[in-house]
Amino acid sequence: MFDGVHRGHQVLIERAVELAERRDVPSVVVTFDPHPAEVVRPGSHPAQLTTLRRKAELVEELGVDVFCVLPFTAETSKMPGDEFVHEILVERLHVAAVVVGENFRFGHRAQGDVDLLTQLGNRFGFVAEGAKLLTSATNGEITFSSTYIRACVDAGDVVAAQAALGRPHRLEGIVVRGDGRGHELGFPTANLSTPRYTAVPADGVYACRFILLAGSGQRSLRAAVSVGTNPTFSGRERRVEAFVLDVDEDFYGQRVGLDFVARLRDMERFDSVDGLITQMHADVDNARRLLGD
Template identity: 60%
Template sequence: MQRWRSLDEMPAEWGRCVLTIGVFDGVHRGHAQLISRAVKSAAVRGVPSVLMTFDPHPLDVVRPGAHPAQLATLDRRAELAAELGIDVFVVMPFTKDFMKLTPEEYVEELLVNRLHVAEVVVGDNFTFGKQAAGTVDTMRELGRRYGFDVDGVQLLGEHAVTFSSTYIRSCLAAGDVAAAAEALGRPHRIEGVVVHGDGRGKGLGFPTANVAPTMYAAIPADGVYAGWFTDLDDPAAEPRMAAISVGTNPTFDGRNRTVEPHILDFDGDLYDHHVAVDFVEQLRGMRRFDSIEDLVEAIGRDVDQARKVLTSADV
């Protein structure tokens, strides 16, 4: 898969393409449906499939400070798009000038003159252009004028719930990482760097990796989770079972919210490593214990339960 940081990296000999557009935060099952439609249509037409996303998040420009919790980093979105068969992953810088484009300017300047789209695949709730004035119907009207097709897709859902980034964030905020995984099509992942912490876990017999998540990462509700830990700096590293603590360590009157995986059957130095933590199932909520002995006993149960959950889970 090719990855362009802007349309300025387009090859001079670029022909036509099938394009899908959106933030694609999380590349969840609804997004996967759009991507699949674009990939299949591109194969039939014999042209490249292109996914266009934006950086920074549009809300950062429209309403500074309103950036929603991020379900996947830009690199992770590119990786997932490649797995789904996209030929080109292009990042469109979202600027104040870009947000001022009218729907017609957006289509003519970007989709027609630059990308030469043969077809555009979007969700049926897609909006674009200044003040989000353009809709799928607007895109279809402009498609007829400029000679490209438009496929407006109703996003996938189950049990009367549409899979969306907003829905997934609400699941994570409630600690329901299993429901989030169902909508994502895989466990929710946060990435970050292992930093020095208080060292309490090691003293209790359960050393942890103190992960400083990437900016805006969607961190699940406080609690203890079963999940997977992967050292992204080691290309040969396999995911390892982990019992993951998220919260402020109330037994020790902690104030800073941390993400601390205890990696099962592992003893190594991970400081400064770029890592991934995948959340599979919540084991319990976060609580304050009356004694250190009670805490150690609870952590032991957490580890046993995490091992049981993950032994039967898919990586």
């Protein structure tokens, strides 16, 4: 699925690009939509680290010629491994070489593995490579995977997530109107509406890069971002609210990205509004220090 296009994925993609250039054929990254889990076990869709749009951008940055999104249906889930390879890889994509992770599974009930893919490659005339999974240089027991990164994000450990992704974890969405409380407190916020299944970090306050995504020249601003329910005001709805530093602009309706650089603190309930405001000033100072110019 290449969710996150993390450092492990990048190794596979770079190898595929290398093989494609050597054979003078296009390099292609293939993914499915919707996520197979949603079809096989409805309601079990994992949180998404990247939108399809963001995934396509990251893949293109790695030099890939074609980003191919195939529909995943109930019929797809029931295809035996050999049928999957013949109909999709051979007949539809005309593959010359296939690069996958050593834990790659395919076909009905994930019965196919790299050994079967290699055998089918010999039968149908393509080369199959199973690459070793990438592990952390500081902790060999940690394998860089989408599952691991989702766990980091869910725990609010955005530094560990960045180490595995090779860049900060990003939320993308549209700025929508909130209840205006931030403006009343002297900290007007841009409230982000994110797509369904987005992997949102644990409740807390973070230092982020606020990226304006419209147009060819993306602007990067600094922000202190609150994720949570605003417990001081007995809020119930979980929100992502960004106070953009040193800028007084109206961002409503714009598509933006939030790159999570560091976690500043846990979400807290304050006994008074004055106590909250004092802490918000400290959060802004810490965000400014961590994000630099």
